[in-house]
Amino acid sequence: MHRLRLATDADVRFLADVTLAATGAQGRLPADFDEAAWRDRFAEWTRESIEDPGTELYVIEVDDVGAGRLRVSRTAEFVEVNGIQLHPEVQNRGIGTAIFTVLQSEAARSGVPLKVNVERDNPDARRLYDRLGFVKIGEEGGEDVLEWSKAAEQNRLWNADVAERYDTPGVGMFAEDVLGPTVQRLAQLADGGRALEFAIGTGRVAVPLSEYGVPVSGIEFSDAMLEQLRTKADADTIPVVTGDMATARIPGEFTLVYLVYNTIANLLTQEEQVACFRNAARHLSPGGRFVIELWVPELRRLPPGVPATVGTADPGYILLDTYDVLKQHVVSHHFHFGEGTDAQLFRTPHRYIWPAELDLMAQLAGFTLESRHADWTTTEFTADSPSHVSVYRLPS
Template sequence: MTSSDYWDAEMARRYDEGSAAMFAPEVLEPVVDTLAELAGDGAALEFAIGTGRVGIPLLERGVRVHGIELSQPMVDQLREKVDATHLPVTTGDMATTVVDGEFSLVYLVFNSIGNLRTQEEQVTCFRNAARHLAPGGRFVIELWVPGIRRMPPGQNAVPFNVDDRHLGFDTYDVVTQQGTSHHYFRNDDGSVGYGASNFRYIWPAECDLMAQLAGLEFESRAADWHGTPFMADSESHVSVWRKPVDAALPQTERPQRP
């Protein structure tokens, strides 16, 4: 059982078109470059692989990729691009689903950890990532910094996109850390469509604590996939945690730290 929203067939069919900006080479190539470097000669596991926006080009770079995805309709869209022999996907939630093998890289992009709407599930997701990592492997998350810093007292909504085709804003409950993204789209016939998705927001420091609970060590944090330094006013982060090399050794065989 998961608290995540479920992407049905209609949402899955429209996903690539609605996220077209995220497929642009200038957006996608730095993501794939970074992940390919971190994966090295090992295999990569993508949580919430969706329609394969990142997994497929990473596979094309020569990295062995396995995916986990909750929505079967999203997997069906991915299957129109690549078959299961080349890119296997296990259907299930990213907090508890286990696949065979060890990975040098587990990654979760495009704010997707927020789809898990309880802190318990998010902690379990970090632990699931650690479970799949080989010693020395890395867990990478791409996540926005909550926009509540821009809300004046009494306001509960922050716009994140305003243009001729799309109006998007987030509403926040700062007590529960629950939020909803609202999307209004102008269709070609002039009509307006609406969609919404729910999330739980997490601060970077909370992510670090979840990683620590999972036995992972903080390695780096940048503001984006280009490696821009993370600052107090950064609106997103790409964070990397590492599974200790000695994690698989019995306690008596682990190097003693001073």
Template structure:
């Protein structure tokens, strides 16, 4: 699991500035789906971050708790309206225990990839199941590994290129590990950040769920329940505790 320093003050301070993940038209469909899956019960967000999803979910009447490794991200959450009322446990989402049982545990925006070994990802599924009541749901949003875009022998894909920001992902197709390299030009100086990840296939996640006594109930291509197809670049999957 990433150390707190990866998502330090610099990253936390600008995390909500990205409209691609924080704009109302992005967040609202996510919250709508989470409200439906919670079915009036309690929700637990693994990697709650700055409260991008948890705060509007709580405003919709769902009792929300969170788990987060980065204290800098939690500090940003606490500074927001209502952020000081949400219970947040500091620790690793693969191992930490929160009291009580939940109707929904969810993990959004590729965060399952932050666990950089298969064993840690399996442990995350098992930990989610341990927090669910009978019939509860575990939801994961994650990208589909983009290996179809790699030519044979290639390992590099660019994901950002502008006058002030550059980004590339470097893939190891043997270990399923990859690193995202970010470079920013800010106030005349360059800043660089490298974050390690492990990509994971949908079928692999389904097996992890089975190991945790959960079964696949839904797999969509997005938060609006778009069909998941061979060209989907991400999926929103929901497993139910059996």
């Protein structure tokens, strides 16, 4: 476990010690390094950082003991990490990843990118940033300037290759016995009004629902998925706003907002998921409904000490889910097999939500639970149901 606390003048020596320890362990101290002179400059710069109103300098504590240093600056245009060092004894324990994940969530909520500079002779840090989805946008001296944004991350996950393979007409989630009941139930819940789909994707549900006679609009983050939708329906038939379903607005008022096939779990923090509920409420007329299709977390299948479950094991496809039960995070690893040894891997991160937690999110946004069934055909929801369709309603 780790926590951050704001640094004070009393921490200057410790911050110098941990910076030297981390840099020295990486073998990046020059042969002619003058430690005394460096400490004097570092102490002066550290005190300036503590007093700078646009900067926050933190001590990273692990088990209540100082273990690292973090400096962050914030402007209206970006959040920037100006430096992070961890003592070698606490490295490779996921602390850096956890800190950057929190900062990514902060940047996403603010609608700005997260930036960081990395020395070109620091391959360990570069591997971390690559794994977290940072991309190089420039150079400053001996450093590369990296940037992460939620929009870029979503377009990286849901890129052109994924969008082209997403549709499987007639089978899987595109099968008529799946789509038919979905569209019929949503049309009933729209009650003669307009419907808005969050994360509309390639239009798997929106297109047949529009053809059923329900006016449909959408919000979508992925440019590639939207391009696939546009091969089926133009912007006059299904208007779409590009953006985050937790914050983006589309003109008009709706009687129905819906999120299908576990998509709310693509929001990786509880705060973003609550914001999604509130965004749905903003779009709805009085008495309007918000419908969510979501799987029930499968933790009963996860024995103690085992971090993963196999969801599907077909001849051409294996689904492996790895869990972080502290964060309620799961990463789905989709393995697709071709001829011989050919294989492709696609990963999707999620934050799983228990039904009771989902109901509390709804209450925070002003909704009440109207109904919950195991599927779109209104099968009874039980303790053994693997998923649910929950209908929330605003006061009329």
